[in-house]
Amino acid sequence: MVSQVARPQSEPSSSASDVNPLVRIRRTCAHVLAMAVTTIFPDTKVTISTCTDTGFYYDFDQAAPFTPEDLKRIEAEMRRIIRANLPLVCETLERADIRAEIEQLNEPYKLEILDSIPLDQPITRYYIGCPDPLPANVDPSLLNQPPATESSSTTATPCWWNLCAGPHLNRTGDLNPKAFVLESVAGAYWQGDESQAQLQRIYGTAWETPEQLKAYQTQQEEAKRRDHRKLGQALDLFSIQDAAGGGLVFWHPKGSRMRLVIEDYWRQVHLQSGYELLYTPHIANSDLWQTSGHLDFYKESMFDQITVETQQYQLRPMNCPFHVLIYQNRLHSHRELPIRWAELGTVYRYERSGTLHGLMRVRGFTQDDSHIFCLPEQVTDEVLGVLNLTEQILSDFGFTEYEVNLSTRPAKSVGSDDIWELATSALKKALELKGWPYVIDEGGGAFYGPKIDIKIQDAIGRMWQCSTVQVDFNLPERFDMYYVAADGSRQRPIMIHRAIFGSLERFFGILVENYAGDFPLWLAPVQMRLLPVSDAQREYANQVAQTFKQQGLRVEVDDSGDRLGKQIRTAELEKIPVVAVIGQREVDSQTLSIRIRQSGDLGALTVPEVIERLQVAITNRQLAI
RNA sequence: GCCGAUGUGGCUCAACGGUAGAGCAUCUGAUUUGUAAUCAGACGGUUGCAGGUUCGAAUCCUGUCAUCGGCUCCA
Numbered sequence: 023m024v025s026q027v028a029r030p031q032s033e034p035s036s037s038a039s040d041v042n043p044l045v046r047i048r049r050t051c052a053h054v055l056a057m058a059v060t061t062i063f064p065d066t067k068v069t070i071s072t073c074t075d076t077g078f079y080y081d082f083d084q085a086a087p088f089t090p091e092d093l094k095r096i097e098a099e100m101r102r103i104i105r106a107n108l109p110l111v112c113e114t115l116e117r118a119d120i121r122a123e124i125e126q127l128n129e130p131y132k133l134e135i136l137d138s139i140p141l142d143q144p145i146t147r148y149y150i151g152c153p154d155p156l157p158a159n160v161d162p163s164l165l166n167q168p169p170a171t172e173s174s175s176t177t178a179t180p181c182w183w184n185l186c187a188g189p190h191l192n193r194t195g196d197l198n199p200k201a202f203v204l205e206s207v208a209g210a211y212w213q214g215d216e217s218q219a220q221l222q223r224i225y226g227t228a229w230e231t232p233e234q235l236k237a238y239q240t241q242q243e244e245a246k247r248r249d250h251r252k253l254g255q256a257l258d259l260f261s262i263q264d265a266a267g268g269g270l271v272f273w274h275p276k277g278s279r280m281r282l283v284i285e286d287y288w289r290q291v292h293l294q295s296g297y298e299l300l301y302t303p304h305i306a307n308s309d310l311w312q313t314s315g316h317l318d319f320y321k322e323s324m325f326d327q328i329t330v331e332t333q334q335y336q337l338r339p340m341n342c343p344f345h346v347l348i349y350q351n352r353l354h355s356h357r358e359l360p361i362r363w364a365e366l367g368t369v370y371r372y373e374r375s376g377t378l379h380g381l382m383r384v385r386g387f388t389q390d391d392s393h394i395f396c397l398p399e400q401v402t403d404e405v406l407g408v409l410n411l412t413e414q415i416l417s418d419f420g421f422t423e424y425e426v427n428l429s430t431r432p433a434k435s436v437g438s439d440d441i442w443e444l445a446t447s448a449l450k451k452a453l454e455l456k457g458w459p460y461v462i463d464e465g466g467g468a469f470y471g472p473k474i475d476i477k478i479q480d481a482i483g484r485m486w487q488c489s490t491v492q493v494d495f496n497l498p499e500r501f502d503m504y505y506v507a508a509d510g511s512r513q514r515p516i517m518i519h520r521a522i523f524g525s526l527e528r529f530f531g532i533l534v535e536n537y538a539g540d541f542p543l544w545l546a547p548v549q550m551r552l553l554p555v556s557d558a559q560r561e562y563a564n565q566v567a568q569t570f571k572q573q574g575l576r577v578e579v580d581d582s583g584d585r586l587g588k589q590i591r592t593a594e595l596e597k598i599p600v601v602a603v604i605g606q607r608e609v610d611s612q613t614l615s616i617r618i619r620q621s622g623d624l625g626a627l628t629v630p631e632v633i634e635r636l637q638v639a640i641t642n643r644q645l646a647i
Numbered sequence: 648g649c650c651g652a653u654g655u656g657g658c659u660c661a662a663c664g665g666u667a668g669a670g671c672a673u674c675u676g677a678u679u680u681g682u683a684a685u686c687a688g689a690c691g692g693u694u695g696c697a698g699g700u701u702c703g704a705a706u707c708c709u710g711u712c713a714u715c716g717g718c719u720c721c722a
Contacts, residue, residue: 079717087651208717209650216719220650223717251714255658264695264713323721369722374648375713377720389722487722524722556679584684591683605681617682 043230045073050110050191051100051202051228052078057150057182058099059224062092068184069131069212069221076238077202077227081210083131088207088222096224097204103150107195111149112188120145120185131212135185148190151181201235202228244482250534251380257539257597259547260381260530269378269385271527276547279576280533281526283545285366288390288415288523292364295411297392300365302344308334314343315500319469323371341367342494342519345393346501354505359515360396360404366526367391381531388526394518395503398444401516405452405474405491408520412489413456415522416478418643419533420542423479426458429466436470437495445493445516446472470496480536488524488532493517539597540619543647544640549576550632551598552614553589555605563604566614566629573633575640594619600647602632618647 052071059066059082067083082088088096117136124132139145191197203226210223229235246252254260259277262270273281289299308327311317316324320339327334338344345363354361368388377383396404416424428449431442449472453460460474467473471493477485494517497503504512523529533545543549550570552563563579570577580589586603593601602614607626614632616624624647627635639647 090652206716207651210718211649214719216649220718222650225717262714268713371721374720376648376650376718378714383721387722490722521722526722528722553682555681558679583679585678585680586682587680588684589682594683601682603682607681615682623682 048073048078048228052080054100058096079225081221081223093204101199104194104197104199108151110190115145147183148186149183200232248535248538250531253539279547297362297364308336311336337370339371341391362394364392381527390523395515401448402451409456421478425477426460427475429463429473432465470494486532489522492519542645544643550600552579552602559604
């Protein structure tokens with residue numbers, strides 16, 4: 023597709039994102055939005071827009087908030103602008119000229135935008151509609167475009183502009199008026215900085231075709247259907263209670279049963295993988311947090327201290343110092359290293375009220391935390407071991423697609439150049455040995471060391487940050503940790519932090535959304551429910567349930583007295599993977615009529631046959647039975 | 648914390664200045680049932696909390712707590 027719009031000569035040849043027609047569509051749609059807003063609300067100051075994966079947003083400075091009704095009006099005006107089929111005209115400008123023009127217009131945001139454009143970049147502005155007079159460097163052939171439709175010819179020639187690198191569509195009519203929609207209004211800070219003015223951000227989504235828009239909306243509904251907060255309520259898994267406070271999670275019996283399965287699995291795998299398990303307190307003397315540095319660099323995330331007699335105590339926001347204390351409790355030889363200690367450690371962090379979000383962002387949560395103390399030459403192997411364990415655990419939960427980031431030394435950091443180089447290259451080497459592609463986040467590491475972050479992809483393609491491996495040069499120094507080397511000297515160990523689930527709460531939330539509440543048999547809180555057709559079969563059903571329970575299976579009997587149809591409906595709504603109907607026929611033949619939620623009727627099976635099938639599905643962590 | 652929206656029985660929602668209702672769930676009774684809702688009755692709410700305006704407040708105002716959509720931050 024060749025653009026007929028005048029373009030600055032120095033504009034870089036189209037990058038991948040510019041070739042994407044969706045980017046042009048969204049950028050143009052955002053400009054049409056801004057034009058519509060300034061038409062309806064002339065006092066509004068337009069700031070800056072950004073394309074997202076699904077659409078765009080534009081930030082406006084306006085005193086009165088936009089209402090949902092305003093959005094409808096703005097949308098209607100946008101459709102009018104699209105119908106008018108106005109050209110998008112690009113003009114290349116001299117910095118001084120546009121500066122003077124903006125100053126005269128009293129547009130402080132535009133001025134800041136102008137000043138933020140690097141000096142070696144061209145300044146371009148895009149008009150919607152034809153400016154009069156036409157700028158000298160604009161191709162006059164644009165004016166030969168078909169005239170605007172009659173609906174727009176009644177008003178004076180509409181014209182709007184903003185600074186923009188482009189590129190755009192040629193004409194507003196190239197937008198499909200049925201393939202975009204304004205979604206919501208939200209507060210956003212100018213320059214993304216809390217200390218700056220708060221603007222109103224209008225979000226929209228825009229696509230090439232109405233079908234694409236529909237597909238996107240279907241995906242949104244699917245995400246809504248899977249929302250762990252709704253499913254957590256509907257399936258009676260957990261709650262967050264007003265009476266207790268925000269961000270504090272109550273695990274109900276069914277959620278607890280699942281968590282127990284997850285924790286048991288986690289402990290077993292760790293013990294098999296050369297880890298020792300720890301339990302440590304949830305609170306400790308503030309001096310410890312002074313030594314660790316948390317009171318200096320992490321204070322804003324910590325709850326206030328608690329006075330205990332004459333001392334100050336601190337609820338823990340992290341587990342690390344406790345593991346260090348155990349290390350410090352006696353002398354360690356180089357022969358003991360690596361030491362791998364893991365704990366399901368509950369921590370408490372002060373999160374601002376507006377940031378809390380279901381299980382994904384809470385104030386009290388349990389990390390599957392581990393600290394590895396090792397020799398410098400062991401770092402690669404240890405990190406590789408962590409990556410292998412991470413893959414094993416995540417894939418057992420059904421997550422096999424990852425996105426890996428390696429974050430390197432930030433501007434402010436502790437530790438020598440040598441040690442940063444050693445650790446960073448050890449992380450790289452481990453990733454290469456693992457064969458995982460990764461993206462380097464330059465300067466994105468913690469101040470105390472480089473790190474690897476792993477995101478997992480869920481069933482509908484969303485990415486979630488869970489696992490992290492971090493090298494730490496800070497705590498060993500602060501706590502003056504050492505081991506006795508082969509020559510009898512005292513040497514500093516390397517400390518590696520890692521978590522695989524990240525937090526049990528968040529991971530559980532991700533599991534709920536990934537499976538949409540249809541958990542694989544090994545995780546399901548109730549694996550099978552026995553449904554007696556009438557009261558006469560209840561006692562038999564109880565006996566059968568007992569047999570299953572003795573095999574460690576989570577089986578229960580529906581004792582509601584409801585009719586079979588209702589019992590099945592109830593079990594389906596509770597997403598119980600297997601139900602077994604027990605009527606007189608089954609009692610007489612000593613069988614169960616099995617109905618699988620995912621795949622339908624299985625017919626009559628004997629109790630040992632059912633146990634066998636369930637056990638196989640559980641052992642293999644199969645989704646289907 | 649900031650911007651906006653929202654808080655009504657266990658759940659999903661009605662009532663929007665004039666006596667707080669429905670369905671589901673729960674309980675009781677009848678029915679003894681064969682693969683997604685048997686029938687009937689009953690119980691259940693100082694409308695998140697605290698103030699205020701009004702003859703009268705779920706409804707209007709103020710504060711507060713929480714939730715939702717974002718910002719910022721993050722496991």
